[in-house]
Amino acid sequence: MMRTSRGDFTLCKRLTGLALLCVLPSWARAAELQVPASVEAGQAFSIPLEGSGQATFYLLGPDHVVKRSVSLGSELPIQSGDVRTAGRYQVIVCGSSCTSAGFEVKAAQPAHLSFFLHPSRVPVSTPGSIDATAFVFDRYFNLVLTPAAVDFQITPASGAGFSRQVSTRHGAAWMRMDSTPHEGRVQVTAVLGNVEEARVIQQVAAEACALRMKAVTSGDMVTLETEPVRDCSGNALPDGTVVSFTKIDKAGKSTVDTPIKKGIARVQFSVRGPAQISVACGVVLGNEVALGGKL
């Protein structure tokens, strides 16, 4: 885009500038400044400076500002370190008057992936429960906006692995998938060329299924013990999961919330006369046991 002097704001100029931006293939032409329309991040280049005498050169980028004296009529080298961040850069050369031009620095080749795998724990056999999102960055951590194919490779704890390829849009690629029926670690690796980023997700048992307990009476004490607590796919609920036992007898209601240990939950009650005992895990109800007849 061309800028020739201060205060040049007219609509005509703006439209001309925009038109030039569209039609010029690779070089933008200012009165004295010729800069590339775009360069790759970290790529050195030079700007020919027309005219004679001394001038002040300014380069203003997203994270970088350069100001130095230059001799007109020579090539002005722009170091690779001056253009590492993607975005619009502005070049201004001031001699007797100021001239400016702009160019765009685009991200270099992909070099980093910011990879989000969500959630980190997921119940088994849940449709659409796993989301993977990858943001592609170059080696200077510029978002790579050029479409690229990210390969999501899924490796479950048991069973065969599989992969899905997704093209990035505005530097991001994402996919969604179901959790598998078996608990355990699932590794998901996002791959783009030589760049790999792995994340792990834990598939855990779902809600308890067919919760059952048995009672063993000894005097006025009753010991209640669940069968191994599993979900509907047969995965054992992790130790520490709370199981609630409720006993109702003449003395009133008694409840104990106890965690599962080694796959089963166990509790002891004292009973006076007939009693009814029930078990639950979360919102899942188990069987009921009646002791000594009806209440």
Add this chain to the structure above:
Amino acid sequence: MKNMAELTLAVKNISPRFVKAATLVIAACALAIAQSSPELPQVHLDAAGLAPRPVEELTGTTIARHYALAWRDLASALESGRAGGLGDEFVGFAKDRLVQRIGEQNQAGVHVRIVDHGHHLKAIFYSTDGSAMQLLDQAELEIQTFDGNKLLDTQNAPHEYIVLVTPGADRWYVRDLEEVSAKPF
């Protein structure tokens, strides 16, 4: 992570129509925010058709407000040469780069004045877990560059930015802000 469970007395299911309505409301709210705070630039957020997750009304309003605050802080920092306030709205690469830019700008004795005529934000990606959102910002900016008191250059053209925003404890931060070639509005 914050697990937002929105239960209303009358239960509502999110439907595409609701998303559209929400988008309109967000836009209206954003406009109202911009108009009620004269110092803030106008920000209009369009979240229609956002994938893979729709944006909640409250989230949209918050993003619009904090994006407006971010531009206000950015303009103020570039003009004053003080990077102190940037941490309120910027984080990560965006903050690091701006802090560096302002430091070098100060060394060179250069400062920039931005006259902000408003931003039209288009939400283009919102991750399912709600941890990141990408926005396309078409901004109307007048950028004046000074060396000391000498005006070096004025740009008055549309600007387009790819913005990555991520949630913090009570706000959305600008994590990445890259200007790309502007297309005519």
Add this chain to the structure above:
Amino acid sequence: MKWGLVAFLTVATVVLVAIAWLQSGGLKQHAMFAAVTPEEAVQALMSQIQAHNYQRAYASLDRSSDTDLASFTRDMAGSDGSLRTYSSLQTAEVSPLHADRDQALVRVRMNWSSALGSLDDVRDLHVRRDGSVWRVVWPKPAFSAVPPQVVSVNYLRWDVIGRNTSQNWGAQEVDSPKVRITSMNAISRPGRVVILGEVENEDTVPAYLNVNATLLKADGSPIDEEGSFDLISHVLLPKQVSPYRIDFPGVRMDAVKSVRMDARALLVSASADPVIAVSDQALSKDGLDRNVLKGELVNQSGRPVNIAQVLAAYYDDSGKVIWVSDGYVDQALMPQVPVPFAVDIPNDIAGRLKNYRVIVNHYTQASN
């Protein structure tokens, strides 16, 4: 003039001091310590307890009291880091129940200011005439002894390795636990709106939980935002369900259009220990004829629990949560020793409730 002024200043000062002494209850205090009535004897005793003068309070008891100084002090001042050790007597209302020439029965309603709010303790005390004064007969406090034993503890503990803060954005992260509000009910109570219900930790790891609610007007603007504070169990083990209650004082139900609920869960280190059983729960009336849910707590682990909080959810016949109430237990829960508790139930709720569920929160001192 000279001596007149001297006399005036002296007399006026004495008179003013005397007036203030009478206004400050000096005479009443004098009479109270004389204990010439049963009520005054109880008031004097309470006054000593209030001043933490347990030795003098014990000395003022009737000789027939079946207690020693240590037991009396433990009864009033608490022990084992119980809530009573975090309390001080604020007020004591004394009312006679029965009196004859040598014996009287006096009810004292003690209000204790504690670290967790005010606590009431109602006792009916026997008072006996001893010459010209009355003395309180202090009943023997019932302290259950813990038999020496070894309790094996092998409950689970979850530890969390957090993310290194220096790591880049997008590094491997562990999600917060997934919790779900399984029920929510908004009810109107005198002078306030109350939001109550239950929340479940659906995850396989413990959750540290807070539930907040925002009342919204018809135009979507917020009326007020409050949290459940201590009317919830903040640590929920996997699949554990907690009732919650959020009070909005000064808000009228007809101003509320909708409610925004916000359950925030954090991943924290936690232990499955201790397990506290709640036994012999029954609806009943207390000494002041209030509806209460009574029962006993039994600490099934080997470490004392200093303070326990009973949280009860009440359901109607359709299974909807209609009320949540709580109560702190002022005795420590020593291992295997049953400790009674009682939580209030409003009269209108007591008439409608069909079922209830009790969970127990606990606080254990770090040094234990």
Add this chain to the structure above:
Amino acid sequence: MRDRHEIFVLPTETSIWQRPIPVAAIILLALAIHGPLLAMQLPATTSYDANLHIFFASHYAHHWFNPWNEKWFGGFSQTTYPPLTHQWIALLSYIVGLTEAFMLVQLAAVVLLAVGTYRFAQLWVDDRAASYAGVLAVFAGSIAFLVYSAGQLPTTLSAPLYFLALPYFYWWCRSASWRALLKGVALTLAAASAHHVTLIFGSVLFAVPVLWLAWYDGREQEQPAAPIIGRGFVFAAIAAVGVGVILLPYWIAIIRHPIEQMPIPHASRSNLLMNWIYGMNYFIVPYGALLLALPFIVIKGASNPRLRMLLLAFWVTFLIALGGTTPVPRWIFGRAFEILTYERFTLWATVLALPIVGLLVAQVIDRFPRWGAISVSTAAVASLALALGWLSWSPFRTFSSLNVDSVVAFLNRDGHDQYRYLTLGFGNALSKVSTFTTANSVDGEYNSARLLPEMTRYGAAQLTSAKYFGTAGMDSLRVMLQHADHYGLKFTFVHDPFYEPLLVFGGWRHVESYDSGAITVWSKDDAPPARTIPSDAVPAPWEGWMWGILPIGSSFLAILFVWLLAEPRRVQGTVTLSREMPEGVYADRVRS
């Protein structure tokens, strides 16, 4: 101060015991006694309020023209407290540091108190007795109590400025000297800029007796009463307008937000007879050996017509200082009784009594030169020793010496100052934390500035000391913790395990410990960062400018006037008494 015809110097052949003690000696004595104690920074570790005043000063040091302080109560206006002492500390802090600056200003206050007492006593008694009064002020228990136990710097600076203004007030009433008027008004304005309460009560308790004295002395010298009284009112009017202008932001703040919070209990309001510890703290310790002189004060004051008004002023002040021990303060102040604290009245009562005590000392020394001097010295030193000893023996403990470095370091790192914090069990160490941290708190030590409903509705003072206010305190704390999210209150520092159960059941998590567990840090992890709390109490910018210029300006003006507007020189040498005087009375002064 007096005209040359009324200056009396004792004959040179008078014994050393009968000569007045020079002012320079009194100043040196004050420096010698209090200098080392203040150099040890005793008030910073033993007093209740020293850190509070340092906190206020630190705000002025950083924001001289912005009296809105966000560090406490979610924001409060420092225009609710006259700023002079704080601004002087802030000024000096640029040279010596905050705490040292406080000590310097406090030392100046103590020296001025001794000089002020001397000057005030000169109105009533002869130079010798007045000089004894000045010396006794250095040892007074009430001054030591206010400086080292209460830490009430503004009271101890304002009082002497006011006592120094009173002789000018007297002289203006008597002679219409414009110099006296300027100096008196400037000192009065400076006194008001240091402490408003002193000014309000001082006008009645100190100025009215002095005006009466001017009228009385005028009548003795056949001066008409009307001009004297008229000039008194002119002085009062000028001072009132001046104070109205200088403290305008204060008046605006107090009118906009009158103190309507629930009364907070204070031990000085209790009946001291019902609790001997309080009696010791607010009666025995501040008065010390002065109590032995009470009969003499009453008899001597009553016997001499010229001292009667002083005696009455002392008696009223003495009764008020007793708090709830007599109904007088409640009758006088009504509802304000529950807002005021009464320990400062002991200081004023002491100063009002010292002229008469000076007479007693002179009488004792005249009768028993050596043993009398030894006895009086012993009594004076014992009074000071008792007040200093009480700092250790008293069952009341301050937390000023608590090491809060770890708390400050925690708050100032990792962005923790984006949230508000609360301390529990820190007592007055809260001010120390607040001074040095960049984070803001919902709590604070200055009760009058509180506007948050969680604090004003419960009749409890600082949340950090909530348990000492019983149910009211704990209820207030509970509600504040319930509203943690609203205030962005994320961190609570606990120095008393008493508060831990409330935090645990309320959903707070223990995150760190310092000093072997003496201080624990608790966090409410889901609290959002603190937002500015909108308040209609924020002073306008012009108020900030006024507040930053006028009060400190009044003190500069006072110094300038006192230095530049010299009085006519006194007659040097011996003056022989020209006329017969009634027993014990020299012209318009009284001696033993």
